[in-house]
Amino acid sequence: xxxxxxxxxxxxxxxxxxxxxxxxxxxxxxxxxxxxxxxxxxxxxxxxxxxxxxxxxxxxxxxxxxxxxxxxxxxxxxxxxxxxxxxxxxxxxxxxxxxxxxxxxxxxxxxxxxxxxxxxxxxxxxxxxxxxxxxxxxxxxxxxxxxxxxxxxxxxxxxxxxxxxxxxxxxxxxxxxxxxxxxxxxxxxxxxxxxxxxxxxxxxxxxxxxxxxxxxxxxxxxxxxxxxxxxxxxxxxxxxxxxxxxxxxxxxxxxxxxxxxxxxxxxxxxxxxxxxxxxxxxxxxxxxxxxxxxxxxxxxxxxxxxxxxxxxxxxxxxxxxxxxxxxxxxxxxxxxxxxxxxxxxxxxxxxxxxxxxxxxxxxxxxxxxxxxxxxxxxxxxxxxxxxxxxxxxxxxxxxxxxxxxxxxxxxxx
Amino acid sequence: xxxxxxxxxxxxxxxxxxxxxxxxxxxxxxxxxxxxxxxxxxxxxxxxxxxxxxxxxxxxxxxxxxxxxxxxxxxxxxxxxxxxxxxxxxxxxxxxxxxxxxxxxxxxxxxxxxxxxxxxxxxxxxxxxxxxxxxxxxxxxxxxxxxxxxxxxxxxxxxxxxxxxxxxxxxxxxxxxxxxxxxxxxxxxxxxxxxxxxxxxxxxxxxxxxxxxxxxxxxxxxxxxxxxxxxxxxxxxxxxxxxxxxxxxxxxxxxxxxxxxxxxxxxxxxxxxxxxxxxxxxxxxxxxxxxxxxxxxxxxxxxxxxxxxxxxxxxxxxxxxxxxxxxxxxxxxxxxxxxxxxxxxxxxxxxxxxxxxxxxxxxxxxxxxxxxxxxxxxxxxxxxxxxxxxxxxxxxxxxxxxxxxxxxxxxxx
Numbered sequence: 001x002x003x004x005x006x007x008x009x010x011x012x013x014x015x016x017x018x019x020x021x022x023x024x025x026x027x028x029x030x031x032x033x034x035x036x037x038x039x040x041x042x043x044x045x046x047x048x049x050x051x052x053x054x055x056x057x058x059x060x061x062x063x064x065x066x067x068x069x070x071x072x073x074x075x076x077x078x079x080x081x082x083x084x085x086x087x088x089x090x091x092x093x094x095x096x097x098x099x100x101x102x103x104x105x106x107x108x109x110x111x112x113x114x115x116x117x118x119x120x121x122x123x124x125x126x127x128x129x130x131x132x133x134x135x136x137x138x139x140x141x142x143x144x145x146x147x148x149x150x151x152x153x154x155x156x157x158x159x160x161x162x163x164x165x166x167x168x169x170x171x172x173x174x175x176x177x178x179x180x181x182x183x184x185x186x187x188x189x190x191x192x193x194x195x196x197x198x199x200x201x202x203x204x205x206x207x208x209x210x211x212x213x214x215x216x217x218x219x220x221x222x223x224x225x226x227x228x229x230x231x232x233x234x235x236x237x238x239x240x241x242x243x244x245x246x247x248x249x250x251x252x253x254x255x256x257x258x259x260x261x262x263x264x265x266x267x268x269x270x271x272x273x274x275x276x277x278x279x280x281x282x283x284x285x286x287x288x289x290x291x292x293x294x295x296x297x298x299x300x301x302x303x304x305x306x307x308x309x310x311x312x313x314x315x316x317x318x319x320x321x322x323x324x325x326x327x328x329x330x331x332x333x334x335x336x337x338x339x340x341x342x343x344x345x346x347x348x349x350x351x352x353x354x355x356x357x358x359x360x361x362x363x364x365x366x367x368x369x370x371x372x373x374x375x376x377x378x379x380x381x382x383x384x385x386x387x388x389x390x391x392x393x394x395x396x397x398x399x400x401x402x403x404x405x406x407x408x409x410x411x412x413x
Numbered sequence: 414x415x416x417x418x419x420x421x422x423x424x425x426x427x428x429x430x431x432x433x434x435x436x437x438x439x440x441x442x443x444x445x446x447x448x449x450x451x452x453x454x455x456x457x458x459x460x461x462x463x464x465x466x467x468x469x470x471x472x473x474x475x476x477x478x479x480x481x482x483x484x485x486x487x488x489x490x491x492x493x494x495x496x497x498x499x500x501x502x503x504x505x506x507x508x509x510x511x512x513x514x515x516x517x518x519x520x521x522x523x524x525x526x527x528x529x530x531x532x533x534x535x536x537x538x539x540x541x542x543x544x545x546x547x548x549x550x551x552x553x554x555x556x557x558x559x560x561x562x563x564x565x566x567x568x569x570x571x572x573x574x575x576x577x578x579x580x581x582x583x584x585x586x587x588x589x590x591x592x593x594x595x596x597x598x599x600x601x602x603x604x605x606x607x608x609x610x611x612x613x614x615x616x617x618x619x620x621x622x623x624x625x626x627x628x629x630x631x632x633x634x635x636x637x638x639x640x641x642x643x644x645x646x647x648x649x650x651x652x653x654x655x656x657x658x659x660x661x662x663x664x665x666x667x668x669x670x671x672x673x674x675x676x677x678x679x680x681x682x683x684x685x686x687x688x689x690x691x692x693x694x695x696x697x698x699x700x701x702x703x704x705x706x707x708x709x710x711x712x713x714x715x716x717x718x719x720x721x722x723x724x725x726x727x728x729x730x731x732x733x734x735x736x737x738x739x740x741x742x743x744x745x746x747x748x749x750x751x752x753x754x755x756x757x758x759x760x761x762x763x764x765x766x767x768x769x770x771x772x773x774x775x776x777x778x779x780x781x782x783x784x785x786x787x788x789x790x791x792x793x794x795x796x797x798x799x800x801x802x803x804x805x806x807x808x809x810x811x812x813x814x815x816x817x818x819x820x821x822x823x824x825x826x
Contacts, residue, residue: 049696
């Protein structure tokens with residue numbers, strides 16, 4: 001059946017996840033395909049934030065650390081995120097920025113393999129991951145070796161006995177390619193190395209199973225598929241078997257075994273609490289907590305299932321409507337090899353995206369020529385997908401994007 | 414004139430800062446003397462947060478990074494905090510937790526003095542400062558030497574030519590003692606070392622002048638005297654003369670000279686933007702921004718002036734009402750030697766504080782035997798001070814704190 005708006009409508013009518021769109025405060029007239037960068041506002045969050053600000057902070061004041069259990073929030077929310085990535089309780093904590101968690105966790109990972117002098121990372125890994133790997137390596141006197149999934153096995157052979165950590169992204173931030181978490185973790189382990197994953201573009205998007213896959217350590221961002229809000233705090237997963245030996249460089253007082261003893265020396269908490277660093281950003285953290293409920297209720301598997309169907313529908317629309325207009329889908333078509341966003345190359349990507357935004361279709365651009373379009377089954381409809389492709393067709397075929405007012409500065413995270 | 418509630422009333426009636434109390438949403442029946450830990454809710458914050466959540470995030474979505482200038486917020490808010498600590502524009506940035514900023518800044522400070530192998534810190538410094546100094550020293554192969562203000566000069570002599578950084582708190586988190594920022598900075602400089610300050614208990618409380626005092630680097634917390642909200646992000650000050658050489662270990666992508674180039678290697682921004690690390694916690698950051706206005710309008714000097722007068726009134730009340738009840742003021746009485754909170758020793762401090770809280774008088778406890786009572790001139794009244802001391806008198810003289818229900822767990826930051 002040829003992709004059309006009528007087909008989109010019928011698919012939406014039969015979509016069991018369609019009611020979840022009402023759990024997000026999406027504005028009228030917007031097709032939001034940028035949930036891979038900033039998830040939309042969950043409808044429950046404004047009320048919760050108002051309570052957190054006016055009642056918890058305003059009325060309970062310092063007492064809220066006990067009464068409202070702000071103190072436990074990093075581990076309480078951590079356990080909820082843990083369930084979304086296949087982690088049993090007590091292995092996930094929330095706090096700080098993803099960049100900070102990458103550094104802290106990577107240094108600790110390397111220290112779990114003393115004497116090994118190589119950190120392996122992925123050549124297409126998000127820049128901050130690579131910058132922080134370089135910084136950690138410099139402080140520890142290690143060498144960073146960049147690989148791709150194709151060259152990883154050879155690199156591990158070449159550096160046999162030397163690799164401390166393999167640090168990979170589960171989903172490529174730019175192309176949307178999905179890496180084989182279980183397979184690469186296994187490769188790392190065969191080489192005697194630890195496997196550390198950046199789940200930023202995977203958690204909530206694809207069914208990650210950190211415990212089952214034997215992952216050692218992981219970090220991730222919560223403002224993408226978890227809709228935690230702009231700059232919501234990151235999370236760290238540390239497999240229970242590593243926690244007692246985890247020697248983290250960011251020895252903040254919240255990670256102390258007895259923080260309120262105000263002891264002279266740092267003694268890390270015996271469990272996942274040792275990954276805590278400074279005082280949690282409570283407003284951002286509690287917005288994140290309130291944001292998780294719709295995804296938990298729908299279930300990652302169901303969201304993934306619909307996202308893949310949206311992807312098939314998108315590819316069908318693109319094949320029939322965008323041929324000859326300069327677009328090229330750079331994301332693997334194989335559903336087993338892609339995450340939840342599509343990378344679509346176009347030589348004038350910035351201008352095309354600006355024109356799309358003027359038409360209410362919101363995605364973003366990376367590497368100058370890549371449009372990113374995220375099809376999150378939790379709130380994106382088949383009609384959204386058809387509308388977006390129709391807008392791409394209209395813009396590229398009429399040259400609307402060449403009007404001079406579309407040379408805007410792009411700043412997105 | 415003997416301290417009394419009548420005198421308190423007349424002092425309040427003549428207090429030019431009295432109207433500022435209405436800028437804070439303090440609950441009825443509460444005497445809030447814990448602003449050294451968590452500042453109260455500024456009245457303007459709930460409306461701003463509602464706008465940030467519903468309109469900026471909810472309606473503008475990813476576009477808010479440009480339209481609402483979320484991207485610039487860390488430096489925009491940084492400059493406002495800079496003005497409160499005597500820093501000219503372009504030297505202060507906001508983001509991450511205080512613990513993270515301590516580590517990042519301290520490593521960079523040590524790298525500015527290559528070849529010198531000693532970090533000097535203060536023996537009573539807040540635990541997280543000392544834990545992170547130890548961690549930074551370990552990564553860099555340095556030694557930490559703990560001093561007091563009295564032993565600092567001798568330690569600098571003993572380690573002549575070896576000290577890279579002197580890292581001190583401007584106000585002691587426990588005793589409330591105020592250190593001589595200009596004098597200690599000068600001592601450090603004479604020894605060829607850099608002076609780095611933790612301003613957490615000083616910014617907004619006492620007139621700090623980082624530029625005029627020749628301070629090299631500083632970090633601080635914003636949820637105390639700046640009332641930014643629970644876990645609001647920290648700030649870092651780096652004197653302009655050091656910025657181009659500042660070699661920070663947390664090379665997050667927001668600190669890159671051109672973050673959206675997604676370049677292979679980390680090239681730090683040429684200015685204070687290089688202190689940026691990960692994506693800012695926007696909700697917590699914009700609450701902080703909205704919180705600063707009353708303090709800016711009142712001016713730190715006026716707030717300090719009133720706080721000192723509140724302190725004199727408090728000492729007068731304590732002298733006349735608490736004698737023989739087991740209380741001992743541990744904070745220097747000399748106004749030039751104290752910050753904005755008083756440390757009052759009592760052998761049953763936890764139970765006394767719990768009984769005070771049951772009477773609506775909120776402070777906190779440190780080191781088991783120290784009651785901390787913060788007299789912030791921006792919103793604390795003379796009547797509050799008298800009410801608090803009267804409650805201390807009532808509790809200690811009747812033994813009300815010995816009732817078994819006051820053995821509560823204390824968790825405060």
